[in-house]
Amino acid sequence: MAIDIMNPYEMAVAQFEDAGRRLGLSQAMRAILSKPKRELTVNFPVRMDNGDVRMFTGYRVQHNINRGPAKGGIRYSPQVSLDEVRALAMWMTWKCAVVGIPFGGAKGGVICDPHQMSHAELERLTRRYATEISILIGPDSDIPAPDMNTNPQVMAWIMDTYSMHKGYSVPAAITGKPLAIGGSEGRLEATARGVQFVTREAMRDRGMKPEETTVVIQGFGNVGSITARLISEMGCKVVGVSDISGGVYNPAGLDVYKTLRYSREHGGLKGLPGAEAVTNQELLELPCTVLIPAALENQLTRSNAPRIQARMIIEAANGPTTPEADMILNERGIPVIPDILANAGGVTVSYFEWVQDLQRFFWAENEINNRLESIMTRAYRAMCDKAEEQQVNLRLGAYLLAVARVAEATEIRGVYP
Structure with a gap:
């Protein structure tokens, strides 16, 4: 079985390269889009309930921000690796592009087993990790969200930690929060x-x-x-x-x-x-x-x-x-309905939450669900049309749409300086 396990970042790059070739992207553009823009590795101490201090390693990777601020979840797992986070950040870039929301892709993770930690230990780990990555995150730069083994409570701790550093509340810095502190109706589902x-x-x-x-x-x-x-x-x-x-x-x-x-x-x-x-x-x-x-x-x-x-x-x-x-x-x-479309509902409603927080104006759940349905069904139809037009499978159809949109934004903005 082990021989079948593919490095997730290599898998993500292979999927991208297939679309890049079919789109006729230049070698320079393929080189730019196949690499993350920024990678932050942090090693930080956490005091455990018994008084011991343990070191933990965490990551935050931004793949591409040419279409808007970076967006992506944070996962807590013993299996977290830098290559996994790189892959997830790249998939987030395509996910945001395929449904047409103005974000780039990011992802974060901490190597830990949250099931073996107390509530207090989890809070101390989260706040310290949030402090370490606070040089990257923010409502205009990189907006984290929940992922595997993280939840609205973890997002609340991150939002509070970030806000304490600023000296005022910044609800738009994080999505997937509890409703009481600026979360969105419909986000959990x-x-x-x-x-x-x-x-x-x-x-x-x-x-x-x-x-x-x-x-x-x-x-x-x-x-x-x-x-x-x-x-x-x-x-x-x-x-x-x-x-x-x-x-x-x-x-x-x-x-x-x-x-x-x-x-x-x-x-x-x-x-x-x-x-x-x-x-x-x-x-x-x-x-x-x-x-x-x-x-x-x-x-x-x-x-x-x-x-x-x-x-x-x-x-x-x-x-x-x-x-x-x-x-x-x-x-x-x-037929395989690909991840970059099929599970994009979370980031789409995270986008709605971010917009609501920035405007300090909140929508009813039925309005959120209706908007989500409209975006998901439109993106699904566009993927099917592209796949049929190019005579390719649905994954490649979705990638052709997403990669073309990110490449266009990258081309228009140019290479700085």
């Missing part, structure tokens, strides 16, 4: 809601009726669990889900609300009554109409791509499909 809108459009295009559609979702965190709820509310049957403890499967369908409650009460899906236990890898190969990877990178590889039984894949995670797997799925006629 935004990524999953974007997945729902894109899934609905893709199903319509292929004549799939919700009542005849079975869905498997890998990952049951914020995105995966809310996607399961929204997809089931559409009338689809969720037959398999998984989290870090493993997967559960019932071909007759899972009761999503009972599954959500069980996961909350037991800290995971393991042992869910009325369901068969499966591994995360087995889950991906289950028979279903729609497969939604909503966990990590490198999940669909050349090893398992030939055995995927889904008729369509919606990438709710970032980089879940390796280029080799992409080719295999393409040859097998299994």
